Amino acid sequence: MAKRRKLIVGNWKMNGRLTSGLNLAREVADRATASMPLTFDIVLCPPATLIWPIAETLMGSPVLLGGQDCHYANHGAYTGDLSAGMLADLGCRYVILGHSERRMAYGEQGDLIAQKVTSAQLAGLTTIVCLGETLEQRASGATETAIVQQLSASLPDKYHASQLVVAYEPIWAIGTGEVPSVEEIRIVHRLIRRSLGVAGETVQVIYGGSVVPNNAESILQDDDIDGVLVGSASLNGDGFWTIADKAR
Numbered sequence: 001m002a003k004r005r006k007l008i009v010g011n012w013k014m015n016g017r018l019t020s021g022l023n024l025a026r027e028v029a030d031r032a033t034a035s036m037p038l039t040f041d042i043v044l045c046p047p048a049t050l051i052w053p054i055a056e057t058l059m060g061s062p063v064l065l066g067g068q069d070c071h072y073a074n075h076g077a078y079t080g081d082l083s084a085g086m087l088a089d090l091g092c093r094y095v096i097l098g099h100s101e102r103r104m105a106y107g108e109q110g111d112l113i114a115q116k117v118t119s120a121q122l123a124g125l126t127t128i129v130c131l132g133e134t135l136e137q138r139a140s141g142a143t144e145t146a147i148v149q150q151l152s153a154s155l156p157d158k159y160h161a162s163q164l165v166v167a168y169e170p171i172w173a174i175g176t177g178e179v180p181s182v183e184e185i186r187i188v189h190r191l192i193r194r195s196l197g198v199a200g201e202t203v204q205v206i207y208g209g210s211v212v213p214n215n216a217e218s219i220l221q222d223d224d225i226d227g228v229l230v231g232s233a234s235l236n237g238d239g240f241w242t243i244a245d246k247a248r
């Protein structure tokens with residue numbers, strides 16, 4: 001089977017102003033351009049306000065752009081929302097969907113996320129669908145059940161595997177400095193692959209949760225881990241590039 005390409009995604013969340021965001025994007029773009037041709041894909045997901053100025057900054061570099069969420073509808077009376085088509089219009093190639101922060105803060109559940117997947121794939125975006133168990137589920141040995149349930153609930157009946165990435169993000173590992181062992185990540189990634197059936201052979205399954213320069217190498221060197229979704233550590237250009245460079 002062909003080796004899957006690694007994918008490095010920086011999720012800036014609600015961080016960054018015009019100047020700081022442009023500087024950060026420029027630093028990553030310069031480092032990536034100097035390392036061309038890249039053997040992995042690298043994506044920045046800034047807040048929506050910065051997508052367009054950063055799109056201009058990234059032109060000519062191998063760094064790709066993504067949104068942090070989108071609405072399931074293509075347009076209409078949805079105050080404050082953004083559609084997948086709008087993200088694609090600005091040059092985004094990816095969108096993060098079902099992040100645990102949105103699941104928790106806005107009660108987003110599987111059926112809504114599945115609708116967003118359909119709409120985003122229709123707009124031509126690659127959908128990064130996030131899943132992860134809580135600390136309680138982990139402690140009670142319910143990780144595998146939680147992951148399988150979330151995966152099937154978050155995917156529509158029909159989707160394009162070539163436009164799907166699954167991000168395994170244990171909730172207890174996000175922003176805490178706690179990281180599962182590579183063996184634990186591998187077990188969940190293999191479970192996700194099996195659950196996806198034939199699509200599991202090609203879909204990238206990436207890990208997210210307290211990835212930092214010091215732990216990135218062991219995570220990224222594992223063949224069952226196709227990349228990383230990085231939160232806090234993506235806000236530092238040097239640190240983020242150090243992580244990405246471990247995917248070489």
Ligand code: PEP
Pocket residue numbers: 011169173174175176208209210211229230231232233
């Ligand atoms: C995330 O929120 O997707 C994430 C992985 O955050 P952090 O890297 O800060 O744990």
